[in-house]
Amino acid sequence: LLVQDMSSIDSNEQVVFVGGAQWGDEGKGKLVDYLAQSYDVIARAQGGSNAGHTIKVGDDVFKFHLMPSGILNPKAVCVIGNGCVVHLPTLMDEIASLEEKNIEWEGRLLLSDRAHVVFDFHRTVDGLREKKLSDKSIGTTKRGIGPTYASKMNRDGIRVGDLQFDDFPDRLKSLVDSHVATYGEEALSVDVDAEVKLYQGYWEKLQSMVCNTVSYVNNAIDEGKTVLVEGANATMLDIDFGTYPYVTSSNCSVGGACTGLGVSPMLLKGNYGVVKAYTTRVGEGPFVSELEGELHDKLATVGHEVGTTTGRGRRCGWLDIVQMKWSQAINRWTHLNLTKIDVLSEFDEIKVCVAYEIDGEQITEFPSSLTSLENAKPVWETFEGWGDDITGCRKWDELPEKCQLYVNRIEKLMGAPIKWIGVGPGRSAMVFKE
């Protein structure tokens, strides 16, 4: 039933983006995995191994950090685009884990020659920076993402394609030197010669998958192929639109699909936002609708809110409409996938944050400044819970009326049509809303 529904992709869906509409972990992996059955090319455009996607297929659970989730669709070609930053040992590990489960990947995985390389010293630097910030730390995953993007901006970063050239050793040396100058030799000791050898070795192993993915993807589109861009992280972690500095160092909102893949906005047609029926956040930073105590713990427990990448427990709270309207303004989601609504079945009373109160004033526009966010108090709208288990529902009509009321109301508040409703972790646990 599910696959059939997508089998005829109309022209509005030839090139689509799937992105997280909140702070990540919305369950993008499941929608991508599901859509992937119908797409020729699945691409990632930003971030690195700081992303974490969990996909359950039968009894197998796959956890990817760098690999596009589409790799599980044997017909899809998967692309790691120019906007990504790539830790090659992690990529090798994920490839090994595919081989373990006998998933064919050769010829189906392409890596952009323009993607920047995350070296281990970038990870060390990430940790050192976090340590120095102590109580003001950002709560990064320490995967070296931020420092690598900083190298990219400083224009001494090293791209995957650069590994093959004679000047790679010199360039790496100069990149390492400038970091050692900053952090000291004690904190950051790098054996450059060994790194050079290691990475030249990676090049030998990986070069067959390295290509000009910008041309590849554009040619595919011109030939009528379908392309799905899989967002990593989420809008509220966007370097520009998130709660800076508590963000990741790339554009995780829809614009990043264009800059990170070389696909013009003129070609992007569908834009699917994934929104959890409540809110979670990993790491530090403001979170207005956050809960404490019993309710928090119940959401965390029922929702299994533990990070894929870090294993850290996630902070939990109710759905935040102020945040979602901001997400909607920036992304203009054409359709939403509401996920994990089954988790709410356990609650007698469900709340939604519909405005912020700051210094006695009610506002509905998401503020830019941390100071305002830190002073904001949630204004709630309350719903009666539906109680019944909904994990077996597959059709809109099968959902309890109170659940339908909730969905219709938040759809109206968020200002974008909800197309898919996730009612359980399994691949097929999805309700279509017409």
Next chain:
Amino acid sequence: LLVQDMSSIDSNEQVVFVGGAQWGDEGKGKLVDYLAQSYDVIARAQGGSNAGHTIKVGDDVFKFHLMPSGILNPKAVCVIGNGCVVHLPTLMDEIASLEEKNIEWEGRLLLSDRAHVVFDFHRTVDGLREKKLSDKSIGTTKRGIGPTYASKMNRDGIRVGDLQFDDFPDRLKSLVDSHVATYGEEALSVDVDAEVKLYQGYWEKLQSMVCNTVSYVNNAIDEGKTVLVEGANATMLDIDFGTYPYVTSSNCSVGGACTGLGVSPMLLKGNYGVVKAYTTRVGEGPFVSELEGELHDKLATVGHEVGTTTGRGRRCGWLDIVQMKWSQAINRWTHLNLTKIDVLSEFDEIKVCVAYEIDGEQITEFPSSLTSLENAKPVWETFEGWGDDITGCRKWDELPEKCQLYVNRIEKLMGAPIKWIGVGPGRSAMVFKE
């Protein structure tokens, strides 16, 4: 005549981007200035005062680096978006130059609270980095753009809106400290207290123009207002798609309009590329169709190819179709503005680079690697010159036949419709091609 033609903007032109299709200095300023007459909002989305726009209005010549060119249209609201990096003293200077010529700007110029601040030490660092690279220097404008974007990625950058808060002095101190650690106190001596005072002073002066421009622009669009995004720099200088590392540290291709302004690709309808009838480049980096000797000097002299921002002479060569097809793939320009074709009137023979020869092989796909680019030799297609002065032409029919042949041929090669043809520096020196 010109203004009339644009007076009715159809829905495909409600939100448009104007970008440089080559290495900059294509004459974007003139098209933007001309279109600006019909647009409600003119916004910049990336770059800083490394851009240079020259606009001639009657006898007045305006040179802007940071200010959107639309400021000369008294009805337009101009926005400096979240993706820009802003050197506040330069902004103050440009405002002063407007006041000198009695151009009203108050209430018409908005600055994003999320734009990052370029401090003078960022400029010093820019210079130090270039010096260290010596013969491998990038040829930056030393305006501190790269180091500021690096700070943004490192998440210790300071946004315009942050200047007002109590933790600004501490944050500035820690930002300065980490740079001093890298470059040494001798090379980089910063009086943090004085800087804090100075910038708190700027905040006082500028705060009335600072706002959440993401919401402003999105609300304007929802109200039916028209928005023109003015690209700075150009596609081949894009941090992702340009000839890295000889690029600027932002996305200058069309995707940057989305990430740098908070306007979704779903809203962007028109995408106008500006392409000079030949090629120029400022700074270092590969340039396959570059000329030398007499022909070079003639192009440079007739075309007045001297940089607005740096005063440096520009490198000149013939039009490069391989590069333009790359530009077209990434941007999918809906229309092109061919500029400075009048300069070619002086040449008996006009060439166009239609392929690259690398190691004896002809290729038409723009290579990612510098090494390939450095080894590439241009393959030419030759046209007869038209000889006649065309600066007085305003209609397609008035152009010499040989000139029409040239335009039609390159239009076909580039794969996008040419809508406007620039035939001279003046505001009205433009031919429309139906």
